[in-house]
Amino acid sequence: MKLLDGKKCADHLVADIAGKVAGYTAAGLRKPHMTIILAGSHAPSESYVKSKLASCRKAGFDGELVRLPEKIAEAELLARIWDVNNDAGTDGLIVQLPVPKHIDKQNIINAIAPEKDIDGFHPANFGRMTLGQKAFRPATAYGICKLLQFYEIPTRGKHCVVIGRSNIVGKPISIMLSNDFDIGNATVTLTHIETPRELLLDETRRADIVIVAVGIPGFITGDMVKEGVVLIDVGINRLENGGIVGDVDFENVSKKCSWITPVPGGVGRMTVAALLINTLIAYQNKFKPG
Numbered sequence: 001m002k003l004l005d006g007k008k009c010a011d012h013l014v015a016d017i018a019g020k021v022a023g024y025t026a027a028g029l030r031k032p033h034m035t036i037i038l039a040g041s042h043a044p045s046e047s048y049v050k051s052k053l054a055s056c057r058k059a060g061f062d063g064e065l066v067r068l069p070e071k072i073a074e075a076e077l078l079a080r081i082w083d084v085n086n087d088a089g090t091d092g093l094i095v096q097l098p099v100p101k102h103i104d105k106q107n108i109i110n111a112i113a114p115e116k117d118i119d120g121f122h123p124a125n126f127g128r129m130t131l132g133q134k135a136f137r138p139a140t141a142y143g144i145c146k147l148l149q150f151y152e153i154p155t156r157g158k159h160c161v162v163i164g165r166s167n168i169v170g171k172p173i174s175i176m177l178s179n180d181f182d183i184g185n186a187t188v189t190l191t192h193i194e195t196p197r198e199l200l201l202d203e204t205r206r207a208d209i210v211i212v213a214v215g216i217p218g219f220i221t222g223d224m225v226k227e228g229v230v231l232i233d234v235g236i237n238r239l240e241n242g243g244i245v246g247d248v249d250f251e252n253v254s255k256k257c258s259w260i261t262p263v264p265g266g267v268g269r270m271t272v273a274a275l276l277i278n279t280l281i282a283y284q285n286k287f288k289p290g
């Protein structure tokens, strides 16, 4: 078993981005700028935001956090998004999810200017990605593709099973891997909570690649996968003792894997790296540096 080390891959990508940014600033351009809007205070969100801002610093970006109160009205939050949309000094905008319960998440996602939508959740980007066109790709799914590319894991012609159909992970990665992309051309089965258990087991046991994003610790057990499987564990589950685990029974499943992502240090790091790549693309689209 070998580890798909998200930290190592992300560090490599961030160093590459930092080199490009150093070149642009030396030529007189401003730094790329990522703005994160955080409404309310939610412990996991605080930790994700901290990690995104730290990565901005490593990449040579300006990272800006706009803190808004938990009780902010939806109209006010939309107005703040429009401000950032119209701010020529910001290249990429993230509204950290989840938003407070009284706010309609989809209205927020739809309000972000597609050209600044580095999460890749806006329908314009998601639609273009689905059609195989140039787009900001949803960051976690894009990060998984970058990790597979870094470790030269072939996807063409492989049978891939994705468990979980969220708009932010399961759905986009299933589309991206089945599309005619460099990291793609797989035969993908997307499963979800209505997938009968027997069918799920049939699928996972013959899969070459399993990607799990359900948010249930220990969901994938050793008897569910074949020898040599590539296992991508997207789950981030916080335990009462403060520890973080994925959706895989790592100890038993890893024995059967050719490759597996650790949690932490796997997909989470890649999501942040993908956000930086998307921000750099947004910046390059604006400045068209040489």
Ligand code: NAP
Pocket: 140, 163, 164, 165, 166, 167, 168, 169, 170, 191, 192, 193, 194, 195, 213, 214, 215, 216, 234, 235, 236, 237, 267, 268, 269, 271
């Ligand atoms: P989500 O929106 O809650 O979606 C979970 C999905 O899993 C749903 O599609 C659900 O099916 C499906 N599911 C739940 N129980 C299932 C079961 N017993 N069998 C089959 N499918 C089942 O979650 P998410 O946002 O995709 O996140 C999933 C996990 O990934 C969480 O732990 C989250 O923290 C983590 N995550 C990590 C990163 C990262 O960067 N590493 C990024 C995003 C999320 P239904 O649609 O039918 O309900």
